[in-house]
Amino acid sequence: MNSTLKDFIGSMGIARLIIFAFFVFLCAAAVFLRLDLAELLTSSLARIGMWGVLVLAMLPAIVSGTGPNFGVSLGILCGLVGGLTSLEIAYRLQESVVMGPGFLFSLAILIALPFAVLAGFGYGWLLNRVKGSEMMIATYVGFSVVSIMKLAWLFLPYSSPEMAWPIGRGVRVQISLANRGITRILNDFLSFRIGDVIVPTGLLLFFALCCFLMYLFLRSKSGAAMYAAGDNPRFAEAAGVNVNAQRIFGTILSTFLGAVGILVYAQSYGFMQLYEGPMFMPFVAVAAVLIGGASVKKATITHVVIGTALFLGIQVIAVPVANAFTADWSSMGEISRKIIQNGVILYALTQAGGD
Amino acid sequence: MSTKPTPSAAPVPRDFSARSKEFFVKHMVTIMFLVLSVLGFILSGMSPFLFLMDIVARVSRNAFLVLSLVIPVMAGMGLNFSIVLGAMAGQASLIFVTHWGVQGLPGILLCMALVTPLAMFLGFLTGNLFNKTKGQEMIAGLILGFFAQGIYELIFLQLVGGLIPMANTTLVMSSGIGIRTTVDLTNGLKYGLDWPGQFWGNDLLLRPTLPWTVLGIAAAVVVAFLLYRFVLKGKIPSISHLVGGAACLGIASWWSIIQIQTSSQINWIRVPLLTWFVIAALCGFILFFSRTKLGQDMRSVGQDRHVAAVAGIQVNRVRIIAIMMSMVMAAWGHIIFLQNMGAFSTYGSHEQIGLYSVAALLIGGATVAKATIGQALLGVFLFHTLFVVSPAAGRQVFGDAQIGEYFRVFVAYGVIGVTLAMHAWKLLIQNRAKQQL
Numbered sequence: 200m201n202s203t204l205k206d207f208i209g210s211m212g213i214a215r216l217i218i219f220a221f222f223v224f225l226c227a228a229a230v231f232l233r234l235d236l237a238e239l240l241t242s243s244l245a246r247i248g249m250w251g252v253l254v255l256a257m258l259p260a261i262v263s264g265t266g267p268n269f270g271v272s273l274g275i276l277c278g279l280v281g282g283l284t285s286l287e288i289a290y291r292l293q294e295s296v297v298m299g300p301g302f303l304f305s306l307a308i309l310i311a312l313p314f315a316v317l318a319g320f321g322y323g324w325l326l327n328r329v330k331g332s333e334m335m336i337a338t339y340v341g342f343s344v345v346s347i348m349k350l351a352w353l354f355l356p357y358s359s360p361e362m363a364w365p366i367g368r369g370v371r372v373q374i375s376l377a378n379r380g381i382t383r384i385l386n387d388f389l390s391f392r393i394g395d396v397i398v399p400t401g402l403l404l405f406f407a408l409c410c411f412l413m414y415l416f417l418r419s420k421s422g423a424a425m426y427a428a429g430d431n432p433r434f435a436e437a438a439g440v441n442v443n444a445q446r447i448f449g450t451i452l453s454t455f456l457g458a459v460g461i462l463v464y465a466q467s468y469g470f471m472q473l474y475e476g477p478m479f480m481p482f483v484a485v486a487a488v489l490i491g492g493a494s495v496k497k498a499t500i501t502h503v504v505i506g507t508a509l510f511l512g513i514q515v516i517a518v519p520v521a522n523a524f525t526a527d528w529s530s531m532g533e534i535s536r537k538i539i540q541n542g543v544i545l546y547a548l549t550q551a552g553g554d
Numbered sequence: 555m556s557t558k559p560t561p562s563a564a565p566v567p568r569d570f571s572a573r574s575k576e577f578f579v580k581h582m583v584t585i586m587f588l589v590l591s592v593l594g595f596i597l598s599g600m601s602p603f604l605f606l607m608d609i610v611a612r613v614s615r616n617a618f619l620v621l622s623l624v625i626p627v628m629a630g631m632g633l634n635f636s637i638v639l640g641a642m643a644g645q646a647s648l649i650f651v652t653h654w655g656v657q658g659l660p661g662i663l664l665c666m667a668l669v670t671p672l673a674m675f676l677g678f679l680t681g682n683l684f685n686k687t688k689g690q691e692m693i694a695g696l697i698l699g700f701f702a703q704g705i706y707e708l709i710f711l712q713l714v715g716g717l718i719p720m721a722n723t724t725l726v727m728s729s730g731i732g733i734r735t736t737v738d739l740t741n742g743l744k745y746g747l748d749w750p751g752q753f754w755g756n757d758l759l760l761r762p763t764l765p766w767t768v769l770g771i772a773a774a775v776v777v778a779f780l781l782y783r784f785v786l787k788g789k790i791p792s793i794s795h796l797v798g799g800a801a802c803l804g805i806a807s808w809w810s811i812i813q814i815q816t817s818s819q820i821n822w823i824r825v826p827l828l829t830w831f832v833i834a835a836l837c838g839f840i841l842f843f844s845r846t847k848l849g850q851d852m853r854s855v856g857q858d859r860h861v862a863a864v865a866g867i868q869v870n871r872v873r874i875i876a877i878m879m880s881m882v883m884a885a886w887g888h889i890i891f892l893q894n895m896g897a898f899s900t901y902g903s904h905e906q907i908g909l910y911s912v913a914a915l916l917i918g919g920a921t922v923a924k925a926t927i928g929q930a931l932l933g934v935f936l937f938h939t940l941f942v943v944s945p946a947a948g949r950q951v952f953g954d955a956q957i958g959e960y961f962r963v964f965v966a967y968g969v970i971g972v973t974l975a976m977h978a979w980k981l982l983i984q985n986r987a988k989q990q991l
Contacts, residue, residue, distance in 0.1 A: 206715060249857040251905070269693075271786075327615070328975070328978070328979045328982065329975055329978035329979055329982065330978075330982055331689065331978065331982065331985075332689075332690075332692075332974065332977075332978035332981070334690065334693045334973050335690070335692045335693040335696070335974055335978075336971070336974055336978055338693060338696065339967060339970050339971035339974055339975075340971055340975075342970075342971065343964065343968045343970075343971040345965045345966040345967075346960065346963050346964040346966075346968070347964050347968070349960045350957065350960045350961060350964060353954070353956070353960070355959060363636070367954075368952075368954055414565070482697075482700070495883075530707065530711050530712065530732075531712060533707075533714065534704050534707045534708050534711065535700070535704075536704075537700060537703060537704030537707070538701065538704035538705065538708070540700075541697050541698075541700040541701035541704065542701055544697045545694065545697050545698060545701055546696070546850070548687045548690055548693065548694050549683065549686040549687055549694075551687070
């Protein structure tokens with residue numbers, strides 16, 4: 200036990216240790232300041248489930264050797280297109296068929312799938328051509344696609360009144376999911392209370408299911424090939440693995456998980472955020488998996504789960520703790536998020552070492 | 555690219571079409587933006603007066619910042635996204651000098667003096683970080699910018715007024731903690747450099763009109779050329795360059811004389827001459843620097859770190875110096891930028907500096923591996939042309955200025971993405987070729 204603990208701390212590294220200490224400090228402060236622990240735990244659980252799948256999207260990208268997917272906004276956009284299209288179908292067909300929220304949610308994922316496969320394929324093809332600079336290119340692919348989609352949102356033919364502005368052009372900045380009953384559809388599924396803590400069972404189950412499927416995949420033969428391609432491309436190539444194909448497959452998987460992830464996020468949040476919304480989301484997901492102990496070259500499901508819990512937990516607890524200290528520190532939550540998020544990415548970059 | 559081995563000295567006869575094709579391929583990005591800008595200008599239906607007025611202001615305020623990117627490219631560190639840190643330092647000095655109430659040109663000079671050690675220190679830290687992340691400098695710089703944004707907010711949103719005392723009701727929020735979200739430089743540092751005479755009550759000092767400035771520059775170029783040719787006994791440039799240059803000067807002077815004679819609206823446009831002098835001085839400095847020993851070392855490091863190390867150059871030290879220089883220039887550049895804007899958003903106006911400056915440099919035809927002063931200046935001009943005309947063009951064509959605005963932002967991100975991808979691809983092919991040898 201003692202040695203495993205030591206190994207654990209050793210594998211965490213100094214930056215993560217500081218973050219972990221900060222988390223412990225925040226928890227202690229929350230107890231000490233007599234904050235409403237039940238509420239904090241409730242919103243932590245909801246936040247973890249909300250972001251979980253998006254963080255999981257980092258895994259296939261890192262495993263297949265393309266590094267943390269800074270361009271997961273591509274997948275996020277596919278998910279948003281799926282969501283919008285499914286709402287539009289519900290609106291166009293509402294005279295003849297009434298679609299339940301569960302069906303609409305699944306439909307959104309189904310519609311997002313082909314987009315994610317296509318986009319992921321192209322994106323993976325590009326990443327194979329820029330080996331060694333994937334992270335920077337991915338970031339700018341994400342930025343470029345988000346900004347071209349800002350134009351596309353103005354032109355795409357969505358006419359449902361929930362989405363289109365009554366006057367003018369384009370779709371709204373935020374699209375409410377409440378009208379169709381999709382809001383919190385996963386969160387409220389089988390949810391129960393322990394004391395004052397509300398457990399969003401469906402949400403956590405969905406995250407767990409995704410993790411389990413990913414676990415099965417990584418244990419399978421094709422998962423092993425992906426591991427090999429990411430771990431040692433030359434060796435894998437010699438052993439008959441098509442490294443480039445594995446990298447493309449990993450990117451497609453990551454993009455699709457991004458699409459599912461944003462739909463899970465949106466149903467919990469109650470809105471789909473378009474335009475500027477997806478721009479900086481990848482950085483949160485990247486930071487979360489890195490905080491969990493992943494490096495830009497290695498990641499496991501444990502890293503995803505620990506990282507999501509730690510990073511999102513800090514985000515939830517930091518704000519009320521800072522506010523309880525002094526009302527003037529109202530922005531401390533956001534500031535600490537920025538410093539931790541980008542600090543940990545920088546740390547991981549320095550650990551990867553130069554060429 | 556500079557590293558490409560030039561074909562052997564044997565003269566290869568190339569016909570005109572092959573040469574023009576090569577020219578087009580080489581300058582694809584710039585030509586594309588030239589076409590886009592001209593098209594946008596025609597579609598927008600803007601008057602030349604409004605356009606020139608806007609463009610003169612924008613180019614003079616942004617050129618210095620874009621030029622600050624040239625030296626790190628020379629040292630092989632790619633596009634220095636960490637200039638955002640320099641911009642933050644510049645902003646910090648503006649806030650404090652505004653607080654102390656120093657105005658006009660003296661205030662700007664004080665800002666620049668104050669920010670220099672701070673920017674050097676930040677540049678030193680950044681350079682060390684980049685030495686730990688060789689090959690990933692750009693993503694490290696980008697993330698460093700976001701990280702520094704957090705630190706900046708911590709200082710100016712939470713610590714000023716508390717730990718850092720500042721009693722100033724116009725600058726500090728009503729709660730007494732944190733700088734307000736916008737800082738107004740009016741009646742203070744605004745136009746401190748662009749309009750230096752204002753401080754001494756002479757509005758027109760160093761503010762000539764645009765046509766006269768063009769005539770003055772044309773005359774200066776002619777005098778400089780004559781000096782170069784007959785006093786320094788320099789080489790005679792090729793006939794095509796000579797004719798081209800003379801034609802450009804001739805057309806510009808002719809246009810200016812017509813504007814003055816017809817006393818058109820153009821004569822209302824006044825040029826911030828002192829700012830132009832500062833920009834010219836920076837250009838001169840970069841040219842001079844690239845010829846010094848350190849500049850040559852920087853070039854060698856940029857071409858091949860390992861070869862440079864074998865040749866006895868302290869690679870890491872040279873790289874740190876490059877980033878420190880860039881950082882100081884960026885801090886000064888941002889001060890020049892903001893004194894022209896006259897007000898700034900305390901927590902936002904530096905965020906986009908990296909994006910827009912890098913995009914401008916690339917539009918001018920620079921790449922990750924090569925950037926010149928000419929490319930930087932041309933890039934600023936083209937980039938801002940697109941920025942000025944695209945909302946107007948969007949309104950004219952689609953009835954919605956928003957479309958033009960979204961388009962220009964996409965262009966900024968897109969051009970960076972495409973250039974980076976093209977460079978990375980080229981690098982991969984070169985490495986493969988090297989391995990096969």
